[in-house]
Amino acid sequence: MNYTLYGSRGSGSAAIEAALEIAGQRYHLVRASSWESDSAQAELARVNPLGQIPTLVLPDGQVMTESAAMLIELGLRHPGCGLLPADPAERAQHLRGLVFIAANCYAAISIGDFPERWTTASTRPARDKVRQAARQRLHAHWDVFADTLPAPQPFLAGAAPGALDLLAAVVSKWSGTRQHLARARPEFLALLKRIESHPRVAPVLARHWP
């Protein structure tokens, strides 16, 4: 049995796909997303009632949602592939970073993308205000991440990109984050570019962002 990954081009499934490649695992991709009506939406809804991607079905049939959890699980199941640092102190900061991105950055992106879920106001200007506030908060969260993340050596996981590198590179692709970081945290932006041009990561990201 292989892994099955529900995802779509240019989405968060890119991080999990890259992790599966780094872990040397075989996987089957199912194109599905809440915004593509011609994709496997019904199948995705059966495994993930939120209808969100990435969603990963493990070889034993268990369903996993939540990118950070998937990346941690892949790192634990395939030790030695370098997804998680072996040193306990470094690993602790790595896990902190993964949950930080999921809880603070990915969540703010979702609010900005779907403001109608987060306000009872139905007018466009009111929803635009929610979108703008979510975007500002998102950029502030990335600044905090850049200021508190583990020191790159040269990657967040050490000599090669690991789970945190993958999630940071992918989740920073949206909502004007890169443009903001170019002004506010250029060194962190340079790290993101280093991650995405690494030979273990570049082929996957090129498929998602040709």
Ligand SMILES: N[C@@H](CCC(=O)N[C@@H](CS)C(=O)NCC(=O)O)C(=O)O
């Ligand atoms: N908490 C989830 C968030 C996943 C998420 O928001 N995925 C986006 C695509 S990158 C999605 O499927 N959004 C569609 C929707 O919420 O309807 C995670 O960390 O993996």
